[in-house]
Amino acid sequence: MFQAIKILIRKELTLELRRKSVISGIGLYLLSLIFICYLTFSLRQASISQATWSALFWLTILFSVINSVAKGFIGEKRGLSIYYYSVAPAEAIILSKIIYNALLCLILSLVGYFLFHLFIHNPVQDQPLFVLTLVLTSVGFSSSLGLISAISSKAGNSNILVAVLSFPVVISILLMAIKVTKNVLDGLERSASYDELLNLLAINCISTALAYLLFPYIWRS
Amino acid sequence: MKTWLKILAIGLLFYLHIGGMLFDVPRLNIVNETVRATYFHVPMWFGMCFLFSLSLYNAILYLRKPLAEYDVRAEAFAHVGLAFGILGILTGMIWANYTWGSPWHGDPKQNGAAIACLVYLAYFVLRGSVENHEQKARLSAVYNIFAFAAMVPLIFIIPRMTSSMHPGSGGNPGFNMYDLDSRMRLVLYPATAGWFIVGYWIASLRIKIKTIEEKLLDLEHETSR
Numbered sequence: 490m491f492q493a494i495k496i497l498i499r500k501e502l503t504l505e506l507r508r509k510s511v512i513s514g515i516g517l518y519l520l521s522l523i524f525i526c527y528l529t530f531s532l533r534q535a536s537i538s539q540a541t542w543s544a545l546f547w548l549t550i551l552f553s554v555i556n557s558v559a560k561g562f563i564g565e566k567r568g569l570s571i572y573y574y575s576v577a578p579a580e581a582i583i584l585s586k587i588i589y590n591a592l593l594c595l596i597l598s599l600v601g602y603f604l605f606h607l608f609i610h611n612p613v614q615d616q617p618l619f620v621l622t623l624v625l626t627s628v629g630f631s632s633s634l635g636l637i638s639a640i641s642s643k644a645g646n647s648n649i650l651v652a653v654l655s656f657p658v659v660i661s662i663l664l665m666a667i668k669v670t671k672n673v674l675d676g677l678e679r680s681a682s683y684d685e686l687l688n689l690l691a692i693n694c695i696s697t698a699l700a701y702l703l704f705p706y707i708w709r710s
Numbered sequence: 711m712k713t714w715l716k717i718l719a720i721g722l723l724f725y726l727h728i729g730g731m732l733f734d735v736p737r738l739n740i741v742n743e744t745v746r747a748t749y750f751h752v753p754m755w756f757g758m759c760f761l762f763s764l765s766l767y768n769a770i771l772y773l774r775k776p777l778a779e780y781d782v783r784a785e786a787f788a789h790v791g792l793a794f795g796i797l798g799i800l801t802g803m804i805w806a807n808y809t810w811g812s813p814w815h816g817d818p819k820q821n822g823a824a825i826a827c828l829v830y831l832a833y834f835v836l837r838g839s840v841e842n843h844e845q846k847a848r849l850s851a852v853y854n855i856f857a858f859a860a861m862v863p864l865i866f867i868i869p870r871m872t873s874s875m876h877p878g879s880g881g882n883p884g885f886n887m888y889d890l891d892s893r894m895r896l897v898l899y900p901a902t903a904g905w906f907i908v909g910y911w912i913a914s915l916r917i918k919i920k921t922i923e924e925k926l927l928d929l930e931h932e933t934s935r
Contacts, residue, residue, distance in 0.1 A: 636856065640849050644840045654836060654853065657829040658860045664868060684871055688863070695859055703852045706773050 493577045497585035519553045519601055527608040539612055539674040543667055546605055550598050550626075551663065555655065557597065558590045558634045562642040574708065583635060583704040587697060590631035598623045614676040622669045625689040629662040632693060636700040639707050658696075665689045711914050715907055722904030726750075729897045736894070740809055747805040748894065749901050754798030755823075755865075757905040761791030761913065762830075762858060769854035772847060779921075781847035784854055785837065786916040790909050792830045799823055819869040819876040826861040833857050 505512060526545050530537055537545075562570075573582055602623065605611065613619045634655055641650035665685045672682045730749035738745060765787035772780035802820065803813040814820065836853050840846040869876065 636852075640836070640853060643845065644836060644849055650836065650839060653832050657825055657832055658856065660825055661860060661863050661868065688867065688871070692863060699856055699859055703773075703855060706848055706852055709848075 490578065490581055493581035494585045494588070497577060497581060498589050501585065501589045515553060515557045515597065516600070518556060519549065519597065520604060522549045522552065523601065523604045523608055530609075537609065539671075542605075542609065542612055543670040543674060545609070546601070547663060547667060547670070549605075550601050551659070553597055553601065554594050554630050555634065555651070555659075558594060558631055558638070560638065562586075562635075562639045570708075579705040579708040580701055582708070583639070583700055587628075587632050587635050587700060590635055591628045594627035594630050595624060598627055612674050615673050615679065618679055618682065619670070619673050621686070622666055622673070622689070625686065625693060626662055626666045629689060629693045629696060630659065632697040632700050633658045633662070636696070636704060636707075639704060643707055662689065662692055665692070711911055716911060719904050719907035719911060722900050723908065726897060726901040726904055730901070733897060734893055744805055744808045745894075747801060749897050751798060751801040751805055752898065753902040753905040754794050754801060756902045757909045758791050758794040758798060760906050761787045761794060761909050762861065764910075764913075765791060765854060766858045769851040772851045773855075776844070776847065778843070778847065778924075781851065782917055782920045782924075783913075784851060786913040786920065788830060788833060788854065789916060790913045792827060792834075793912075794905075794909060795823065795827045795830070799827065817869075817876050819865070822864040822869055826864050829857045829860050829864075 526549070530541075599620075602619075634651075637655045637658065638651055641654060644650055665688050669682045669685045669689075672685075726749055730746055735743070735745050765784045768780045768784035768787065772784060799820070802823075806815055806817075806820075807813045810817075833850060833853055837846055837850045840849060
């Protein structure tokens with residue numbers, strides 16, 4: 490099982506590195522989103538309010554994550570999935586997807602954070618806590634979007650379905666993340682955000698467990 | 711459904727409407743007589759949770775043993791549960807209009823409830839977009855479980871953590887306000903039971919209609935052959 494997960498993650502990584510166009514596409518998407526924010530607000534030094542900063546940041550992250558992660562199962566060909574089914578257990582496939590996508594999300598959000606720091610200013614006062622929030626949300630996004638992209642890839646007209654099915658589920662993660670972001674921007678003490686972080690962790694555990702339990706049923710068809 | 715249950719439900723709802731309008735209620739500031747909305751607003755949410763749990767139960771049963779019957783039941787319960795949820799939002803909006811000053815107040819519980827309804831609407835979108843019957847049943851059963859897991863934090867956990875004017879949130883204990891007066895419980899609990907039975911009744915009628923429709927389709931197939 491662990492062996493299979495390790496091999497599957499390595500496979501995803503080599504495939505991703507081999508098709509450089511996908512990675513550079515996502516990077517360009519992120520960059521242009523942030524650049525558009527920069528241009529439309531015609532920002533000089535710290536001229537946008539903290540609420541606007543957090544809204545812009547999370548919107549940018551959400552859109553780039555949905556564009557990259559939700560494609561997880563949709564891009565795969567039919568024959569390929571039958572081949573995976575014959576060589577690996579379904580649990581290993583979903584877990585490897587979740588781990589790989591969580592890494593991808595984390596890299597995306599860190600790069601996004603850096604670009605925000607570069608173009609727009611960086612009002613975050615507690616860097617480690619904010620990065621921890623990014624880690625938790627990345628895992629949450631990848632586990633909930635993983636299952637949903639698997640559902641919609643089986644359901645046919647996938648692109649609309651991913652958006653419709655995923656937004657309601659992702660909202661509870663985003664709400665928590667935005668609350669922590671607000672605390673971090675206001676420079677509150679760390680103990681003020683413990684509840685939200687614990688909640689995020691709980692949501693992650695629930696959605697990963699659900700994906701692990703339910704994925705085999707989707708896969709079987 | 712047993713006939714005595716139906717008669718009981720009708721009796722309970724008559725009792726709710728007469729008792730809810732006429733019985734004595736505690737005098738509270740601002741809320742005043744609108745406290746009677748409790749009898750109509752709160753049972754809707756209890757009923758919604760009850761019906762969604764039944765839907766979840768049938769979805770799990772379907773995944774364990776794929777019979778079309780379970781799928782029909784899961785859909786019917788989710789349908790009626792969604793109707794209860796929408797009624798709950800509407801009654802809440804009427805109540806909020808008189809006590810908070812505006813129908814939509816951006817209260818965390820209101821927002822959570824609205825998002826929970828969106829989740830279940832997405833469930834029906836998913837059902838509508840899959841052609842194959844078996845595929846539809848399995849995918850929607852999986853999403854049903856996911857939707858229930860998404861609903862619980864939205865309605866029960868997040869509102870309790872944030873400041874909110876809604877009783878049962880922001881540290882306010884759920885029924886403390888009503889605990890003061892046991893007279894209200896005399897109406898609230900029977901009302902909840904009555905709505906449970908009515909919800910189950912409507913769902914069972916939907917299930918019956920669906921099964922008959924499918925039987926008719928089968929018969930048409932056979933005669934056309």
